[in-house]
Amino acid sequence: MAKFNTAQTNKTTNKSGHIAYKMSDKTKLVTQVLTSFFNEKKFYGDNSAEMQETIKNVIATDAEFVAKLAVFARREFNMRSVSHILTAYLAHEIAGKPLTKETVKAVALRGDDVTEIMACYLNLFGKPIPNALKKGISAAMRDFDEYTLAKYKGEGKAVKMRDLLCLCRPTPKDKAQSELWKKLLNGELETPYTWETELSANGNNAKTWEGLIDSGKVGYMALLRNLRNILQTNPSNVLKVLDTLQNPERVRKSRQLPFRYLSAY
Secondary structure (H helix, E strand, C coil), rough: CCCCCCCCCCECCCCCCCCCCCCCCCHHHHHHHHHHCCCCCCCCCCCCHHHHHHHHHHHHHHHHHHHHHHHHHCCCCCCHHHHHHHHHHHHCCHHHHHHHHHHHHHHHHHHHHHHHHHHHHHHHHCCCCCCCCHHHHHHHHHHCHHHHHHHCCCCCCCHHHHHHHHHHCCCCCCCHHHHHHHHHHCCCCCCCCCCHHHHHCCCCCHHHHHHHCCCCCCCCCHHHHHHHHHHCCCCCCCHHHHHCCCCCCCCCCCCHHHHHHHHCC
């Protein structure tokens, strides 16, 4: 019986009218997730709705694949929104629920990952909120310190950090964490030292940027995205910024997508 010398049965026509080959749902999902931003126009149009159908199809047959893809997209490809969508679908689909808690913890590299995941779920599916999602967010929040809670408290957003405390009701690790969460609920957290808070308090000027640059607390992406502001204010230590941005090791660790450099340019 012939195994290799057989006629192709998976041919199709692409949107340019040329012959192409159909992909399996898993291959299609990986391609959709890792090569496009969600709800943004692409050359062939927005494929976000199609991606959501593919996510549901793959979860039904291999939920673990989707969980691993969410973590891979977040940790290796540095893609946030699509990892939140994958996690939200895991929480919603029956086959994905057992994997939701660990997926949330693995995807939550920043404080606002959990608020975005919850907002994503509510936008897609509304209430009630699955227990699996609550448990995952609760577990992630137990690792947040005061700086993280204050920096990503989410004032002005649809889902705030204090909303998650009320919705998910995590159990504090100790008395100190219990007191910290009370401060969050009461709006008493210490204002974090960030470039946003410093510019808001002291203005976008050379003195403010000199202090921020010398502090060493401005991240690589913040320096890259604020490069024009920094150059226009002309701080005396601007060479430190340029040295950081072109340092090969810092570039490797920055996890920036290539178009970020083009935008800065």
